[in-house]
Amino acid sequence: MSGVRGSARECSIANALAVVGERWSLLVLREVLLGNVRFDAIAAATGGSRDILAARLHTLVDAGVLEKRPYSSQPRRYEYVATHSGRALQPVLLALMDWGDRYVTPGPPPTVWEHSCGAELHLAAVCAACGSPVDSGSSRLLRLGGVDQV
């Protein structure tokens, strides 16, 4: 964050990364979506230091990705749950996981999900209109920064 200079391409990828692109942000979100919603659990599972995790949780709450919710008063204790916006980041995490499984992690995938259909979950990115897979080559730029392309 901070250093996003005004020039550059106007782009929702850059805007998204300004919110969740800092170190630990997506790992925090992974844990929250896995059900680890308490500070110490998040710190233990991600391995991040407590100070930056406190800062990240704060910015993610400010950005509307997480919600801070008291689960005890006396002593005041809070847990962090994903908002609608936070849950909408699941495809990003799944896409990253899929790519990591294929191209980074050696050996079999360390984390395996089961889809409600019964099969092991593997993500496919498809066109929402026609349902056929999207790969490089099957799409072309239509409009960039408000300017129609040829």
Added chain:
Amino acid sequence: MSGVRGSARECSIANALAVVGERWSLLVLREVLLGNVRFDAIAAATGGSRDILAARLHTLVDAGVLEKRPYSSQPRRYEYVATHSGRALQPVLLALMDWGDRYVTPGPPPTVWEHSCGAELHLAAVCAACGSPVDSGSSRLLRLGGVDQV
């Protein structure tokens, strides 16, 4: 990179982020996939400073995401093209763009793609096996860090 302490969860999301999670990495990849494959073009379009971009290009080449290819000797000039691994990151970028369009960028999406089917491209994350959409709730953890879950 660097500071990934040995503990923490064994996870392809973390592994993926260790490769492409640093600042500017995904924006560099966005430009390369858009066809801006030369150093100065990448610097201008991303807005990143030349020194970190040089460093990022180097790590992305080392990680096998990009490939450095000479397009002129005398003077030696290189361009950067996505490898198979790099092109496989497209779903990550599209998922980020989609989320940014919805939850971050105010107003209409700045970048619009057309799918080969003719419709404006909107991404849907579906189960590769059954083709039905994946949302939070339609999947459950099967195995985590090599350990079967109940």
Added chain:
DNA sequence: CCAGTTAGTTGGATAGTCCAACTCAGCAGC
């Protein structure tokens, strides 16, 4: 009263980023 739990905050060292200016090589015009 003392130890333990939970959720942070603080301070100092280390690492990463920003930015402008510089290099180095060839090329284009005069």
Added chain:
DNA sequence: GCTGCTGAGTTGGACTATCCAACTAACTGG
């Protein structure tokens, strides 16, 4: 041959972020 231009970086110095251990603060259970 000299000057300026382009393209691809590299360098130095200021600034910012991250790491890590130790600390606070408010309870709880024995």
